[in-house]
Amino acid sequence: MRTLRIVLALVAASLRAQLQYRMNFVLWMVIGMVYQLTGFFFLWALLARFRAVGGWTLEEIAFLYGLRLLAHALTVVVFGGLQNVDWTVHEGDFDRHLVRPLAPLVIVLTWFRPSSLGDLLGGIALFAAATRLAPVDSSPGAIVYIALAILGGMFIEGGFRLVFAALAFRLQRTNALLGFADGIFSNFGNLPLRIFGGAIEVLLTFVLPVAFVAYIPASVVLGHASELAVQPPVAYLAPLVGGLVFGAAWLLWRHELPLYQSSGH
Amino acid sequence: MSLFAPAMTHLARMDAQTVLTYRVNFGLHLLGRLLQIYLLKVVWTAVYAGQAEVDGVSLATLIAYLTLANLQTWFIYPEAVDVFPNRVRSGAVALDLVRPLGLLPQLIARSLGRTFAVTLLVGASLPIVALVGSLRPPASAEAAGLYLVATVLAYGITLAIGIMLALTSFWTLETSGVGVLFLFVNQFFAGALIPLWFFPDWLRTVAELLPFQTQAFLPLSLYFGRLQGGDALHALGVEVLWFGLLWIAAIVVWRRAIRRVHIQGG
Numbered sequence: 001m002r003t004l005r006i007v008l009a010l011v012a013a014s015l016r017a018q019l020q021y022r023m024n025f026v027l028w029m030v031i032g033m034v035y036q037l038t039g040f041f042f043l044w045a046l047l048a049r050f051r052a053v054g055g056w057t058l059e060e061i062a063f064l065y066g067l068r069l070l071a072h073a074l075t076v077v078v079f080g081g082l083q084n085v086d087w088t089v090h091e092g093d094f095d096r097h098l099v100r101p102l103a104p105l106v107i108v109l110t111w112f113r114p115s116s117l118g119d120l121l122g123g124i125a126l127f128a129a130a131t132r133l134a135p136v137d138s139s140p141g142a143i144v145y146i147a148l149a150i151l152g153g154m155f156i157e158g159g160f161r162l163v164f165a166a167l168a169f170r171l172q173r174t175n176a177l178l179g180f181a182d183g184i185f186s187n188f189g190n191l192p193l194r195i196f197g198g199a200i201e202v203l204l205t206f207v208l209p210v211a212f213v214a215y216i217p218a219s220v221v222l223g224h225a226s227e228l229a230v231q232p233p234v235a236y237l238a239p240l241v242g243g244l245v246f247g248a249a250w251l252l253w254r255h256e257l258p259l260y261q262s263s264g265h
Numbered sequence: 266m267s268l269f270a271p272a273m274t275h276l277a278r279m280d281a282q283t284v285l286t287y288r289v290n291f292g293l294h295l296l297g298r299l300l301q302i303y304l305l306k307v308v309w310t311a312v313y314a315g316q317a318e319v320d321g322v323s324l325a326t327l328i329a330y331l332t333l334a335n336l337q338t339w340f341i342y343p344e345a346v347d348v349f350p351n352r353v354r355s356g357a358v359a360l361d362l363v364r365p366l367g368l369l370p371q372l373i374a375r376s377l378g379r380t381f382a383v384t385l386l387v388g389a390s391l392p393i394v395a396l397v398g399s400l401r402p403p404a405s406a407e408a409a410g411l412y413l414v415a416t417v418l419a420y421g422i423t424l425a426i427g428i429m430l431a432l433t434s435f436w437t438l439e440t441s442g443v444g445v446l447f448l449f450v451n452q453f454f455a456g457a458l459i460p461l462w463f464f465p466d467w468l469r470t471v472a473e474l475l476p477f478q479t480q481a482f483l484p485l486s487l488y489f490g491r492l493q494g495g496d497a498l499h500a501l502g503v504e505v506l507w508f509g510l511l512w513i514a515a516i517v518v519w520r521r522a523i524r525r526v527h528i529q530g531g
Binding site: 034038041042046047048050053054183188191 | 293297300301304307308310311312313314319443445446449453458459463464465468
């Protein structure tokens, strides 16, 4: 209970700090939203002229894109603070997190980026619109499955962010690596991965689990499951992958944290 | 005047050296571009779905077009101007302003130097680019000449736009977000993701009213011989028109900006 109160106080402080520059806050929110939707704008313009990408119609692509955007937005809202870790470690500022009465990871997560709210608005809007237009399975089971899949997607992307934050204790600067992984998720995650063919699809399913964020769950509820590299019984378990990835990342974080050296003091 | 040419050359050489020194940075940019070219190739192959041609454009031509368009919007992008807002924010712009050379000539010299170096490195990496995307020679000698003229004009246009964007940092210090959006708008309306041939009608009308088509679509339409004779001259006319208009605008913005200079942290 006490922990929760401290967390809320820290989140409120972070929000107040950002709201000091109100114009900037709103601007970044809008930029976050527009930036996330630009990729969809490309697919929309493309499919205004051509009917389908790899057998997926515009409405189905919109659903896939919205699903992945929502999971990504939740990732940056909840885990956005992780991208500060490499800089705070590099500068020796991580000291401050260690002397507070909360787990360092929790303190890191209380910082949040204004642009992440824009991501969230964009994700909700596109997902809501696409759900009406696309032929989505709307049985109670499918709805629960999709809700869990969104959380699972958040934990997959969040787990990767946690890995790169944890590696900062050893490697100091890891933001370039994070940016690279984030780029892979953002560029490939919104597309029906079957268009990349065998090797790449397998790579993005089993090595870097991009497929589990949105492509596999979307395929299941849109009736595309038979095209997948992993067949239905496994595909139904997609939401669990998030738990596995995040659990492993958390163990790594705990293992790496003691390696922190307060540099520059 | 006697000072002008050596000063310009010196600045240009400085920025060219910066690019050549940070080759790893260039490599990362190159990887980003290669990834984009690869993604476009896969997506476009999927939408063509086995058709040999759509509207008289073969898939092979399209992929060569997209490859060149993504190289072109990259190496003509005025990166030197991109870092200028940082100099305003830190106050370092004071140094630029006391130099005997005007700020606009300085920015032009730096951009030219940087573009020269980037062009060299892009040239050296063409074999990898060809492997990921696809390359093809111009349709004819005449097409090559028209393309070169159009690309030089395109460079002038993007430099004028870049300078105007950079100068907005005299009014507002927060310009990085706008820069990100500009990159997308520029790429999209330049036709680097979808050539304007395949835009929906209303969107094509919008694209033709904007200056961005001069960045990739028009030069490459000339390169591939899609525009010939009168149409080719018309395309060059459009480039010249935007070049003139945007440079007049850039100079007007500069005259106003100089009166608003605040040096930070002095």
